[in-house]
Amino acid sequence: MNIKDERPFYPDLFLGAGVPVYPRLFGTDFCFSIAGCLSGGFKDISKRTLNNLLYYTEKKLRAPHEISSDGILLGWDHIQVSPQLVNAVWEYFSWTHDSTFLAEAYPLCKRMMQDIIKDIDAEKGLYIPGHGLMEEAEFKNNWVELTTAAYTFPALNCMSKMATVIGEVTESGLYSSLASAYKRRFNADWWDDSHAIWPSALSGNGEKIYSHFWNVVFPQKTKLAQDKNGQIAFKSIQKHWVNDLWGMVGKYNEGADISHDGVGLVHNNICATAAFEYGQTDLGWKLIQLSAQAPLSLQESPLGLFPECQPHGCSNISQLWSYATFIESLVKGLAGIQPSIPGSPIEIYLQIPNDLDYLSIDGIEIGNDSFSVSWKKTIDKRLLIQIDGGVTNKVKEVIVRINSSLPYKVLLNGKKKKRWNKEIFYGIDTETNVLCLP
Numbered sequence: 001m002n003i004k005d006e007r008p009f010y011p012d013l014f015l016g017a018g019v020p021v022y023p024r025l026f027g028t029d030f031c032f033s034i035a036g037c038l039s040g041g042f043k044d045i046s047k048r049t050l051n052n053l054l055y056y057t058e059k060k061l062r063a064p065h066e067i068s069s070d071g072i073l074l075g076w077d078h079i080q081v082s083p084q085l086v087n088a089v090w091e092y093f094s095w096t097h098d099s100t101f102l103a104e105a106y107p108l109c110k111r112m113m114q115d116i117i118k119d120i121d122a123e124k125g126l127y128i129p130g131h132g133l134m135e136e137a138e139f140k141n142n143w144v145e146l147t148t149a150a151y152t153f154p155a156l157n158c159m160s161k162m163a164t165v166i167g168e169v170t171e172s173g174l175y176s177s178l179a180s181a182y183k184r185r186f187n188a189d190w191w192d193d194s195h196a197i198w199p200s201a202l203s204g205n206g207e208k209i210y211s212h213f214w215n216v217v218f219p220q221k222t223k224l225a226q227d228k229n230g231q232i233a234f235k236s237i238q239k240h241w242v243n244d245l246w247g248m249v250g251k252y253n254e255g256a257d258i259s260h261d262g263v264g265l266v267h268n269n270i271c272a273t274a275a276f277e278y279g280q281t282d283l284g285w286k287l288i289q290l291s292a293q294a295p296l297s298l299q300e301s302p303l304g305l306f307p308e309c310q311p312h313g314c315s316n317i318s319q320l321w322s323y324a325t326f327i328e329s330l331v332k333g334l335a336g337i338q339p340s341i342p343g344s345p346i347e348i349y350l351q352i353p354n355d356l357d358y359l360s361i362d363g364i365e366i367g368n369d370s371f372s373v374s375w376k377k378t379i380d381k382r383l384l385i386q387i388d389g390g391v392t393n394k395v396k397e398v399i400v401r402i403n404s405s406l407p408y409k410v411l412l413n414g415k416k417k418k419r420w421n422k423e424i425f426y427g428i429d430t431e432t433n434v435l436c437l438p
Helices: 027-039 043-060 081-096 099-116 146-166 169-190 214-221 227-240 265-277 281-297 320-334
Strands: 073-075 346-351 358-366 369-377 383-389 398-403 408-412 415-417 420-423 432-437
Touching: 027 043, 027 081, 027 320, 043 073, 043 081, 043 099, 081 099, 081 146, 081 358, 099 146, 146 169, 146 214, 214 227, 214 265, 227 265, 265 281, 265 320, 281 320, 281 346, 320 358, 346 369, 383 398, 398 408
Parallel strands: 346 398, 383 408
Antiparallel strands: 358 369, 369 383, 398 432, 408 415, 420 432
């Protein structure tokens, strides 16, 4: 229902931002949604939508915020969309291994990133100013909004990875060094132990603006937060931003009771995916379950689709980033399946919630590979993990990480595997079992 054909006004088909409202192309919505679209198997329309976005990016050297139904570029002032688009291009390549698309998209991504970071000094920790994701009036200043600061980091990393694939070794090293320096400076400039959370923005003189919007989850989602800061931030998020009725609220007002506040579905889903990254398994699973109520329990949602927010009353729009990020929270979050570049290991970080007994996910495609992952808790309180498909023939290695204290039995294409080693996984301060399958 969300695939739109507005040709000849648009160059190609695209995924609109909503049904029945917002049937246009929004850069922010799609860049948040692409991981879910791809992990759900929608590769062709994802590529077509990216091509549309790149077409409009060429006009202003900035990723577009919104394009009207008759193909007019309405806005490009949401500066965070530009680094998000770079991430989206890499996300597409990592799921599809479409090297032709990457070669065509890379030069424009390079020009755009060079332009938006030309004033960034890795040593001084300067950031990209301008209007970001938060659309409230107070943020329409020349501040640095947290979403923009957070998504600049993976964009730098993605540029390094793109350059490696393209064969620009020097460029790859430069972007990698800049990303490392950026992460150090960000955590030094933005974190404040006394608040135990990130500010929503930095003013022009570096003052921290604590407006407590839901963008506090993005340093964790983009892996920009240092491990300690990320874990502390999640404790604050659980305490102040998440209620038991609906999930992650859009804004926390200090001292206010949020126990009955409604939420945006995209808040829940992105927070769930980030929570799994940090080993917060039960929080991630809780948010998934709360999101799953939305199309089932809201009587006035159109056709039983995922609404923009819940409970009903704030909106009954079905928004792309409500259900695409839900798919991402299941595939990349709960099932822990991470896309990879050709020839690299497929990484699976299994999450085992306390009150979930089994999981089965089939038909996952990375490049030309198709495989399935399943696990279940047995009656003798063990885990039986099965991975089946073409992974043993086409991928050199599968790395499985299991976030659970239960003993395991792992089957790869029906054969038991025993090769284990131990390592510290990102964001987790306890040892995690790791299985490498040749």
